[in-house]
Amino acid sequence: MQWTDRRPDGMGALGAPRWTVKAGPTSTARLTAGGAGRKLAGMTDNEITGGCLCRAVRYRAPGEPLWVAHCHCESCRRSSGAPFVTWAGFPKDAVSWQGEPPRRFASSPGITRSFCPTCGTPLTYEGARWPDELHLLVATFDDPEAVTPARHVYWREHLEWIEPGDALPRHEGSALED
Amino acid sequence: MPRPDPVKLSGGCQCGAVRFALDGQPYWVAHCHCSLCRKQTSAPYATWIALPADAVTITKGEPKIWEDEPDRQRGFCPECGTQLLGKTPKYAGEVHVLVGALDDPNAVTPQVHSFFADALDWVHPGDGLRRFATTSKEGPPLD
Numbered sequence: 001m002q003w004t005d006r007r008p009d010g011m012g013a014l015g016a017p018r019w020t021v022k023a024g025p026t027s028t029a030r031l032t033a034g035g036a037g038r039k040l041a042g043m044t045d046n047e048i049t050g051g052c053l054c055r056a057v058r059y060r061a062p063g064e065p066l067w068v069a070h071c072h073c074e075s076c077r078r079s080s081g082a083p084f085v086t087w088a089g090f091p092k093d094a095v096s097w098q099g100e101p102p103r104r105f106a107s108s109p110g111i112t113r114s115f116c117p118t119c120g121t122p123l124t125y126e127g128a129r130w131p132d133e134l135h136l137l138v139a140t141f142d143d144p145e146a147v148t149p150a151r152h153v154y155w156r157e158h159l160e161w162i163e164p165g166d167a168l169p170r171h172e173g174s175a176l177e178d
Numbered sequence: 179m180p181r182p183d184p185v186k187l188s189g190g191c192q193c194g195a196v197r198f199a200l201d202g203q204p205y206w207v208a209h210c211h212c213s214l215c216r217k218q219t220s221a222p223y224a225t226w227i228a229l230p231a232d233a234v235t236i237t238k239g240e241p242k243i244w245e246d247e248p249d250r251q252r253g254f255c256p257e258c259g260t261q262l263l264g265k266t267p268k269y270a271g272e273v274h275v276l277v278g279a280l281d282d283p284n285a286v287t288p289q290v291h292s293f294f295a296d297a298l299d300w301v302h303p304g305d306g307l308r309r310f311a312t313t314s315k316e317g318p319p320l321d
């Protein structure tokens with residue numbers, strides 16, 4: 001069957017039934033009910049806001065990420081459908097969530113990714129190697145230009161036709177390794 | 179823009195629940211920097227291969243469809259969230275497939291950067307491809 005034969009099973013913006021969320025709220029990233037406007041301890045007015053394409057899922061994070069990097073690994077590519085993605089790392093307990101809980105998915109051992117169950121927008125990464133961090137995809141920020149990527153990681157898996165014109169360091173694996 | 183050679187390719191989502199096959203001659207392969215494509219894939223830009231609708235077959239599972247306007251559809255795996263497909267009345271008769279969801283993305287070659295007027299200020303492609311403010315059909319290259 002061709003894809004164009006398929007019909008959408010609902011349209012959230014037009015008042016279709018709510019989607020079933022099979023996964024519960026994230027246990028590690030704090031989900032705050034009615035959290036709009038709520039400030040976490042230590043948070044300044046300088047904060048990053050973002051969310052998914054359909055706006056069912058929203059989050060708030062500190063304005064200064066721990067790090068920002070482009071990732072060229074096959075897993076990130078496959079999870080997004082894009083040639084590479086850009087991540088920002090945050091202390092896990094400094095990110096708060098509003099709206100619909102992201103759906104979680106174990107993409108490989110020790111690694112959990114999440115996405116919006118309504119529109120599918122990829123949102124987060126949590127890895128056993130970074131137990132205290134939550135990684136957010138910079139393109140889901142309301143203002144992706146509020147941060148600046150500092151490096152390319154997993155360059156050994158980059159696509160042949162991806163040739164960045166920037167002068168950022170290119171790490172073969174993660175920045176932890178080299 | 180010359181039409182790419184015919185392709186016979188496979189792809190699918192990260193968890194394997196949705197698989198697709200491409201068999202036909204693409205209209206084009208392009209990077210898209212528009213805000214919707216960025217937000218759909220959560221990436222600095224997306225890369226699409228455009229094909230006749232009958233050249234794209236879902237071979238396993240069922241993409242979930244999200245529409246932001248009537249009949250402007252984006253398809254993704256409901257189990258793992260991988261973004262896979264798009265179609266819009268503006269390109270009637272075509273289905274667009276995200277190249278990052280192909281089993282071998284290196285098998286295709288992007289031809290242009292589209293909607294480069296919307297590119298993030300820290301995105302600096304060094305690939306030499308022509309850049310268009312919107313699409314190659316709607317105006318001359320930017321450089």
